[in-house]
Amino acid sequence: MNTSATQGHSPSDPEHHRIERVLCFAAHPDDIDFGAAGTIAAWTAAGVQVSYCIMTDGDAGGFDPGQREEIVRLRNEEQGRAAALVGVTDIHYLHERDGYLEPSHGVIREVVRLIRQLRPDVVLSMHPERNWTRIQKSHPDHLAVGEAVTRAVYPALENPFAYPELAEAGLEAYKLPWLWLFAGPEERENHFVDVTEHLEGKLAAIHIHVSQHPDIDTMDRTARGGMLRTAERGGLPAGRSAEAFHVVTVNGPGTIAGF
Numbered sequence: 001m002n003t004s005a006t007q008g009h010s011p012s013d014p015e016h017h018r019i020e021r022v023l024c025f026a027a028h029p030d031d032i033d034f035g036a037a038g039t040i041a042a043w044t045a046a047g048v049q050v051s052y053c054i055m056t057d058g059d060a061g062g063f064d065p066g067q068r069e070e071i072v073r074l075r076n077e078e079q080g081r082a083a084a085l086v087g088v089t090d091i092h093y094l095h096e097r098d099g100y101l102e103p104s105h106g107v108i109r110e111v112v113r114l115i116r117q118l119r120p121d122v123v124l125s126m127h128p129e130r131n132w133t134r135i136q137k138s139h140p141d142h143l144a145v146g147e148a149v150t151r152a153v154y155p156a157l158e159n160p161f162a163y164p165e166l167a168e169a170g171l172e173a174y175k176l177p178w179l180w181l182f183a184g185p186e187e188r189e190n191h192f193v194d195v196t197e198h199l200e201g202k203l204a205a206i207h208i209h210v211s212q213h214p215d216i217d218t219m220d221r222t223a224r225g226g227m228l229r230t231a232e233r234g235g236l237p238a239g240r241s242a243e244a245f246h247v248v249t250v251n252g253p254g255t256i257a258g259f
Contacts, residue, residue: 018121019043019048019121019122019178020048020049020121021048021049021050021051021118021119021120021121021122022040022043022048022049022050022051022120022121022122022123022124023050023051023052023053023114023115023118023120023122023123023124024036024040024050024051024052024053024123024124024125025053025055025111025123025124025125025126025145025149026052026053026054026055026125026126026142026145027054027055027056027101027126027139027141027142027144027145028054028056028058028061028075028098028139028141029054029057029058029061029075029076029078029079029082029209030058030075030078030079030082030206030209030212030213031054031126031142031183032052032054032083033082033086033202033205033206033208033209034206034223035126035182035183035243036124036182036243036245037082037086037198037201037202037205037206038193038195038198038199038201038202038227038241038243039193039195039198039243039245040086040087040088041086041087041195041198041201041202042193042195042197042198043087044086044087044088045087045198049090050087050088050090051088051090051091051092051118051120052079052083052088052090052091052092053091053092053093053094053111053114054079054091054092054093054094055093055094055096055101055107055141055144055145055148056094056095056096056097056098056099056101056141057072057075057076057093057095057096057097057098058071058072058075058076058098059071059072059075059097059098060097060098060099061075061098061211061212064211067211071211074211075209075211075212076093078208078209078210078211079091079209081208082205082206082208082209083205085201085204085205085208086198086201086202086205092114094107094110098141099140099141101140101141101144101145101148102144103144103147103148103151104148107144107148108148108151108152108156109156109163109166111148111149111152112152112156112157112162112163112166113163113166113171115152115153115157115174115176116157116166116171116172116173116174117171119174120176121177121178122177122178122179122180123149123153123176123178123179123180124179124180124181124182124245125145125146125149125150125179125180125181125182126142126143126145126146126149126181126182126183126184127142127143127146127181127182127183127184127185127188127246128143128146128147128149128150128181128184129143129146129184129185129188130143130185131183131184131185131186132185133185133186137183137184138183142183146181146184149179150179153176153179153250154250157173157174157175157176158173158174158175158176158251159173160172160173175250175251176250176251177249177250177251177252178247178248178249178250179247179248179250180245180246180247180248181245181246181247181248182243182244182245182246184246186233186244188246189233189234189244189245189246190245190246190247191244191245191246191247192230192231192233192234192235192236192242192243192244192245193242193243193244193245194231194236194240194241194242195227195241195242195243196231196239196240196241196242199224199227199241202223203220203223203224206219206220206223207219207220224241227241227242227243228240228241230242230243230244
């Protein structure tokens with residue numbers, strides 16, 4: 001995977017950190033595909049195990065009043081097919097209500113539970129900060145995902161006395177190396193992934209979500225143009241396509257132990 005980072009070592013540099021397992025959190029079916037499917041395709045192609053956790057069922061999505069009774073089944077099916085296109089088959093759902101997601105302790109505990117179960121090298125999540133340049137990226141559920149995951153990652157995940165029922169069930173405290181955040185403010189971006197070789201796979205995954213994006217041509221043009229601009233912002237050569245992240249080192253060589 002070709003990368004360009006504006007500070008520190010690249011989080012995908014195997015000399016400094018080997019990524020073998022990734023857990024991705026998003027609010028709705030289709031969020032991950034828009035934000036990170038190119039990067040995920042590159043990971044899975046390299047043999048990285050990637051899992052998804054979708055926090056809501058997307059029950060408030062869609063445009064057709066006639067689909068209300070089947071929208072959850074339809075969106076889950078779309079997400080499964082889209083995930084498979086980029087090499088992901090392990091999908092978890094928290095079944096929260098679409099539009100009502102909050103970073104409650106109940107949600108945070110479930111995030112901690114899943115991270116402790118899978119013990120990934122990278123947790124990838126939506127960003128907790130609002131993007132004022134394109135506010136559509138900052139659906140309240142998106143912000144809630146970012147806040148819940150960030151609170152879970154530190155300190156609860158690595159504190160053996162947080163949510164003690166998890167430790168009692170055998171899910172021991174875990175220190176996560178990296179937190180990757182997407183769909184946040186551009187000024188937070190510090191890591192750009194060249195996804196040119198996986199562009200068509202990402203777009204194919206997005207195309208699966210027809211219940212949410214019936215105007216495929218407009219969506220396609222928008223996504224392609226956005227990734228070209230992201231690559232330019234990241235300093236990649238002209239004509240390349242990229243995804244951008246705010247990468248946070250949670251536990252690294254310079255981390256001071258403690259809660």
